Amino acid sequence: MKRILIPTDFTKYADEAIEVGAQIAKKHDCEIVLIHMLELPRQMNDAITGETSIPEIMLFKQKADETLKNIKNRPYLSGIHITEVVRLDSAYNGINNYSKQNSIDLIIMGSHGASGINEILIGSNTEKVVRQSETPVLVIKNKIDNFNISNIVFASDFSKETKKAFQKFLDFAKLFNSKVNLVTICTPNSFKSTSAARKIASEFVADFDMPEYTFETYNESNIEKGILNYSNEKNTDLIVFCTHGRTALNHFFTGSISEDLVNHATKPVLTFKI
Known part of the structure; x- marks a missing residue:
């Protein structure tokens, strides 16, 4: 296992998945890819070439890039090779396609307890990612300080x-x-x-x-x-x-x-x- 993909929507549930990913990466010398799917409102997506949409899109992407860089600098990620990725795509398509194209060995996702996968993966995306991913998917349900799966x-x-x-x-x-x-x-x-x-x-x-x-x-x-x-x-x-x-x-x-x-x-x- 060399590359771990962790989708994040910058919520605490995604952070819990990142913390587990960090523990696995340090133990097994893995690279972590942090990916944020920039799912734009439908009206903006339909007008992606319009005069007023591009500045807003670039602002959202800039904010996402900045947030990923801040995450990368967290102490518990120190010493791990981190790659940050922002994509303009739906959650399922972006995660699945990136995983296929970049030799990902494991996907780790955060979950909102019994209510299902958090906002980045709601509705049919939950079923699609879990059922259809060619890559193994690890779903983290709670904060885990010591990820020990004995x-x-x-x-x-x-x-x-x-x-x-x-x-x-x-x-x-x-x-x-x-x-x-x-x-x-x-x-x-x-x-x-x-x-x-x-x-x-x-x-x-x-x-x-x-x-x-x-x-x-x-x-x-x-x-x-x-x-x-x-x-x-x-x-x-x-x-x-x-x-x-x-x-x-x-x-x-x-x-x-x-x-x-x-x-x-x-x-x-x-x-x-x-």
């Missing part, structure tokens, strides 16, 4: 299509020397016996060089509640799951489960695209 839960149905994403997850877990808790959530609509689920998981992990791990099935009324409750019972530091891109999530994560987890979890959430 205990991780990875929730999955362990289907073959998740194998590539699972290897990326293992690389991340090994980077932090984390214990891995694998879990399959069984609901009334997706029930598997414990023996059947264990067989699927055992055959799945046989293809990987596994760190210390456990596997369990967990029964709950829905998948989201199952993951959250299991994570709380195991006192894990991080919740990890896979997303399925533009066609929504795979049959294990259907509907809006990814967005619900990001919004309702109190712990950090990490997603990998299948």
